[in-house]
Amino acid sequence: MKFLAKGIVLGPAALLSVSTSTLAEQAVAESMETQICPTDFYDLPLFPNAKMCQIFGQSLPATMTYHATTDQQTTQEFYIEALGEADSVSMLKGRIQLEYDGANKIIMISQDGAGTQIDVLIKG
Secondary structure (H helix, E strand, O other), rough: OOOEEEEEEOOOOHHHHHHHHHOOOOOOHHHHOEEEEEEEEOOOOOOOOOEEEEEEOOOEEEEEEEEEEEOHHHHHHHHHHHHHOOOEEEEEEEEEEEEEEEEEEEEEEEEEEEEEEEEEEEEE
C-alpha cells in the first residue's frame, strides 16, 4: 500500500491502475514522435521556423500538425499571401479555418500559448 496524504491510502489495485494508465500515455507519446519539419506539405507551405511537426499518413488523405511562434492573424495572413484568398474562411470555436481547392485542402489555425498550432488536412 502507498500513503498519498494524511488519511488517504492506495491499495495494490489502485497503484496498478495508475501505473497502467501512465504506461499507456507513454506508449502513445512514443508512437507520435515529432518529426523534422519540412518546408511544405503536399504543396502547402509551412510557416517559417515551424516546430514540433507531426505527420499522419504518407498517402492521401493525410494530416499534419505543427506549431509556429506567431499569432493567429499573422499565420492566416501568411497563408493568404502564399496561396491567395481562401475559398472559405470561418471561425470555429476560436479557430480560424481556411479551405482551398474545393475543401480538399483545409488549414486550421488555433491559438496555442504564445504561438499557434496549425493543422493541415489534405483530402485529395
